[in-house]
Each structure stands twice: as C-alpha cells, then as structure tokens.
Amino acid sequence: MSVYVKICGLQNAASVVTAVNAGANAVGFVFAESVRQVTPAAANAAAQNIPAEVQRVAVMRHPSNDEWQSVLTGFAPDILQTDAEDFEKLDVPDSVVCWPVIREGSAAASGALPPVYIYEGANSGVGQRVDWSRAAEVAHNGQMILAGGLTVDNVATAIRMVRPFGVDVSSAVESTPGHKDDELIQQFIGAVRAAENS
Secondary structure, three states: OOOEEEEOOOOOHHHHHHHHHHOOOEEEEEOOOOOOEOOHHHHHHHOOOOOOOOEEEEEOOOOOHHHHHHHHHHHOOOEEEEEHHHHHHOOOOOOOEEEEEEEOOOHHHHOOOOOEEEEEOOOOOOOOOOOHHHHHHHOOOOEEEEEOOOOOOOHHHHHHHHOOOEEEEOHHHEEEOOEEOHHHHHHHHHHHHHHHOO
16 A cells, blocks of 8 residues: 655755655645744745645644635645644635544544544644554544654554554654754655555
C-alpha cells in the first residue's frame, strides 16, 4: 500500500524543497499560535515552486472566519486543517479541501467520520502519541491521517498496527523546536516508504 505523507510545521523554502524532494505528498504550514507559526505571506513564499501534485495545507486551530479569510487570501491553500467543530463557522470555498482534526477520545471520534481526517491527541505539535490500538479501530472509517508522536523509529510499527491512509509529522523531524532537520525529514519519509514494501 502507498502511504500518504504530510510534513507539517514548515517555515522556509529550503525545508519545503527537502520535503518535496524526499517524496512528501503534502506540506503543512501552521497559522495557529505555535513556535512554528508563520504568516500567510511567509507560507506563500516558502511554497512558491512546489509541484502541483504536492498539496499545500493551512493548519489552524479554532480560527475566526476573519483569520481564515486572511490565510485563504494570502496563501491560497489546497487544504484547510482545523478541529472538526471549527468548520461550522468558517466560509470555505469549494476549491479548498477540508481536513477535520478528530481528537482521540472526543465525541467526534465515535461518531460518523468524514472522508479524510487527521487523527491525533488533545494537543497538536508536541509529539503526543495516540493509542494505536484504538486508532486502528477508528481507521476502518474513511481515510485517516495519523498524527502525533510519530518518529523515524516508530512510524513503521504505527503503519503496521493502524493501517492509516497517511501519516503526519512535525516535531520529530526537528533539530530544535520549530527548526526542521533535512536529514530527519529524509529519514522519516524513507522509513514510511520502507514500511510500505514490508
């Protein structure tokens, strides 16, 4: 099986190029309060020259509609990722794909799930790992992109146990919080591709 890979929390063109060249399917830019937070203009500049098949993801958390509109205008993402309940108050055009974040243990995790969704713990971007056994039960519904606590060393086990549609990594491919490490990005994607073939 082919596993979709998103590298999240990117802040500059060099890291984006590394992720794309290593085989990432999506690059994520954080607009929520975080050490990885970027402006729409900075994200747009960093993602200028990526191939059309690589998706640009705007990562938000409980944004106001005005905040979302500034990201939409300044960055023009392919995908908006934010908590499931946020979409009710946001004006998202048909041209933008919606990726709701379903948090482990939430009411949304036990209800009807959307076609594609991010599955993670209560807090984003801090390496908080979910219960993979529980995630495996949820992953039968729709296309789960598993996030939280995935590393070069454990992503193959996670793929084997959960069988997700995709995986999402941020903090585990950094040398220090907010600073991406080219070698770790390459190793993480390499580990995913190796797991596909085993």
